Amino acid sequence: MGEDSKLPRRAAIARILAERQDTLVVTGLGSSTYDCAAVGDHSFNFYLWGAMGSAVTVGLGLALAQPKTARLGNHWRRRNVDGLGSSRDGRCEKARQFIDCCYRQ
Amino acid sequence: MRRAAREDRSVEMGGNRPVPTGHAHNWPNLVFEKLREFQVRHVTYVPDTGHAQLIELCQAADGMEPTVLTTEEEGIGILAGAWLGGERGVLLMQSSGVGNCINTLSLSKVCGFPLLIIVTMRGEWGELNPWQIPMGQIAAKSLQLAGVIVYEVTEPEAAAPTVEAAARICFNGGLAVAVLLSQRMLGTKLFKD
Numbered sequence: 001m002g003e004d005s006k007l008p009r010r011a012a013i014a015r016i017l018a019e020r021q022d023t024l025v026v027t028g029l030g031s032s033t034y035d036c037a038a039v040g041d042h043s044f045n046f047y048l049w050g051a052m053g054s055a056v057t058v059g060l061g062l063a064l065a066q067p068k069t070a071r072l073g074n075h076w077r078r079r080n081v082d083g084l085g086s087s088r089d090g091r092c093e094k095a096r097q098f099i100d101c102c103y104r105q
Numbered sequence: 106m107r108r109a110a111r112e113d114r115s116v117e118m119g120g121n122r123p124v125p126t127g128h129a130h131n132w133p134n135l136v137f138e139k140l141r142e143f144q145v146r147h148v149t150y151v152p153d154t155g156h157a158q159l160i161e162l163c164q165a166a167d168g169m170e171p172t173v174l175t176t177e178e179e180g181i182g183i184l185a186g187a188w189l190g191g192e193r194g195v196l197l198m199q200s201s202g203v204g205n206c207i208n209t210l211s212l213s214k215v216c217g218f219p220l221l222i223i224v225t226m227r228g229e230w231g232e233l234n235p236w237q238i239p240m241g242q243i244a245a246k247s248l249q250l251a252g253v254i255v256y257e258v259t260e261p262e263a264a265a266p267t268v269e270a271a272a273r274i275c276f277n278g279g280l281a282v283a284v285l286l287s288q289r290m291l292g293t294k295l296f297k298d
Binding site for chain 2: 026046048049050051052053054055056057058059060061062063064065066
């Protein structure tokens with residue numbers, strides 16, 4: 001992969017989070033944690049730095065407990081396809097939006 | 106089974122009907138009542154015969170949020186998220202799922218989130234299935250090594266009081282606590298049918 005085709009992650013995340021409003025952010029361990037922290041800490045961020053595969057499920061738990069609050073997904077979803085299976089039962093519109101967001105990334 | 110669970114909803118509603126006590130087969134109702142007492146809302150579970158009655162009670166209960174899992178450690182993440190959202194939950198699983206949870210248990214430990222787990226034991230007491238034995242024999246020790254407080258229950262009468270003690274230490278202390286329900290109280294599956 002050439003340098004030109006690389007995604008400037010820090011800039012991309014900064015741009016996404018600039019419009020976050022009340023979005024809750026759960027990061028996967030590793031790069032997404034660093035990227036979100038680099039934008040500047042926020043009380044609506046929850047950073048995973050381990051427990052690989054838990055970003056999707058933590059997000060689902062939040063969605064179920066706080067269905068009125070917006071949220072944004074993670075990019076460790078491939079580790080946790082099963083987690084999406086657990087969460088994909090359509091009980092909660094925000095949970096669906098959260099999952100859609102995961103898929104779109 | 107489903108019908109029985111629905112008929113027992115009086116328990117969860119605070120109950121106009123008295124809950125029978127001291128009956129060996131009534132432990133799921135009494136455990137369910139304790140979960141309600143401690144405002145447990147999120148019930149994450151892997152389907153399991155030993156937990157079936159408790160799961161059905163939770164599914165039928167107003168205001169409870171059951172989530173069926175594809176693998177046990179997902180429950181730890183969901184309950185962490187629910188806690189961040191201000192709500193309590195419980196993880197129901199069989200001892201064979203304990204090993205799946207080990208790394209993910211770091212989430213509740215590092216963050217100091219409460220985690221209440223109720224485990225039905227296999228491979229522990231007169232087990233017929235040899236595949237259940239390796240994990241069943243190390244389930245309690247594995248949980249303890251991972252920093253989980255373990256309460257073991259061998260008599261059905263002790264199930265609800267133990268869940269109460271576990272819930273108190275869990276939610277007040279921000280700790281992971283597992284209640285292990287022995288095959289001695291659940292009965293050992295003999296596959297005779």
